[in-house]
Amino acid sequence: MVPPLILCLLLFCLVSVAQEREIEHIHVVNNDIPPLLFKQRGQYQGPYYEKLRKLLAEAKLQYELDILPWPRVYQTLLTQPNTMIVSIGRTPKRESLFHWIGPVVNEEEEMFFYQLKDEHIEVDKISPSGPYSIAVLRDTYFHEYLQVEGYPPKNYYAVLGGDELLQMLLKKRVDLILLSDQNLALHANNLGVDIGLFKKSNAAFTIAHYMALSKGSSPELVERLQDAYQRLAQKSIF
Secondary structure, eight states: OOOHHHHHHHHHHHHHHHHHHHTTEEEEEEOOBTTTBEEETTEEESHHHHHHHHHHHHTTOEEEEEEOOHHHHHHHHHHOSSEEEEEEEOOGGGTTTEEEEEESSSSOEEEEEEEETTSOOOGGGOSTTSSOOEEEETTSHHHHHHHHHTOOGGGEEEESOHHHHHHHHHTTSOSEEEEEHHHHHHHHHHHTOOGGGEEEEEEEEEEOEEEEEETTSOHHHHHHHHHHHHHHHHTTOO
16 A cells, blocks of 8 residues: 555656646647738748747747637637737737737837728717717727727627628728728738728727737746747847
């Protein structure tokens, strides 16, 4: 019969080994954001992917990367520990929801209200009390911006896909959409639509994009990734 003290030590060692093994692997999720991060012919590509690969190599972590629709990405981050995202906008509302590793790029990105080029929009009336209807992507910082600024829900639509967003504007179901230059180009290309049909009405806000971990992640994993990020930042990789 194994003495109780020896049995306790064995169990402790087994738990420690299991935890160590878990920390060697991380689940990474992101939405498809070509040309920054995308999958082509079965291979992940793009500058954001290269930064992810270098970061996890520096942290000595194996990983599984899944490119998913944004609503699933966000829900996964909110519910699954030890899950990382390559690029997420850092906002006051999200500040306490995630562990922030570091900016994936140092420059902030500017977001704009877009309209159809041939439509007349009075810029000074783009406001919560204004007459215009707006479409945004659901559960994104675009959606959050309208909520924080006090736009009444009856004045905007929150949809699941960027292609749908452009189609609503093209069919004149809304007056404005809220996107970045990159988003607009991507979805116009998806639809085979001339980007010249759209024009900027007004600047909305700027945002910084960060690598982040889900809130329930291991403190050791958080520290490991943040330390690896700082070492790479000193080498100007970030």
